[in-house]
């Protein structure tokens with residue numbers, strides 16, 4: 001059976017701008033588990049995570065995906081978002097749309113990182129409540145935890161210390177999103193989870209040398225150095241910081257797993273001490289130096305690596321405690337070598353159409 005993907009918005013002229021939110025204490029429909037005909041809105045479906053979630057849903061036979069493009073629906077526009085929800089009335093929302101980027105983009109464009117994310121998530125979360133969405137997953141990032149949080153970082157470490165300065169505006173926006181979800185759950189009885197992935201990578205990543213995260217930057221730098229026979233590659237910082245990396249297909253797997261959870265287990269996450277907040281990761285970490293060595297080997301670059309100490313290191317470590325997800329029965333399945341290998345092959349197959 002084909003998948004009927006709806007991409008556009010219907011004629012705006014038919015949309016009633018008035019939307020009456022359910023009153024406090026409104027009891028949502030009892031069947032909230034996602035079924036194959038449920039109407040599903042994947043916000044950010046062209047991005048790294050959103051596109052992986054769409055691939056995953058399509059593979060599993062979900063046939064009613066609503067996927068407006070950025071040109072059709074700018075999620076920073078409150079009125080447009082409200083109209084979209086009042087017309088489409090999705091059952092389930094994966095909120096994967098965000099302004100994202102690596103360490104340099106975060107430090108050089110702080111206003112965009114806080115403003116865009118605050119607007120997108122506030123508009124979507126509020127409109128989801130107004131149109132009685134059954135379940136929503138809000139995607140954040142492990143940078144919400146304090147710079148010097150005990151390692152591995154547990155959900156309970158939220159708001160217990162100073163943030164890493166290079167991404168504070170982004171982290172503050174994402175923390176606000178978590179508190180928004182919790183507040184709507186508490187006051188209105190909504191069913192919103194906040195899921196915090198560690199550093200993600202994979203197919204459809206951003207390979208820009210200025211704004212990308214470390215892994216796509218390493219793949220591109222080593223590949224270009226190999227084909228141009230360059231004697232060395234320059235990497236940023238000291239190489240000493242540690243990072244945990246999760247393949248985006250594992251992230252999509254975790255997201256769909258959570259959205260499909262039976263009511264009892266879904267409710268147990270909302271009522272637990274972490275109040276709907278969950279870490280998603282592998283539970284293992286490598287230094288940037290080790291990561292670079294692995295990418296160099298997979299790409300087949302024989303030259304030297306130079307670390308530019310003029311560039312920031314960022315957080316020294318940010319390893320997630322993933323025991324809550326393990327208790328629910330989910331674990332990452334794609335090892336780092338296999339994930340990088342797949343990503344490099346995808347990079348080679350898509351050289352002409354890369355985001356960079």
Ligand code: GFB
Nearest residue numbers: 102103106141143167212213214217235236237312313314
């Ligand atoms: O992935 P990344 O940009 O972001 O950098 P963060 C991770 C580490 O890799 C830093 C080093 O220590 C970088 O200095 N690195 C080495 C490089 N060479 C490179 C390179 O060529 N490019 C890049 N980009 N890094 C981001 C946050 O932090 O992580 C976001 O800014 C978000 O808010 C995201 O949380 C997941 O891991 O430091």
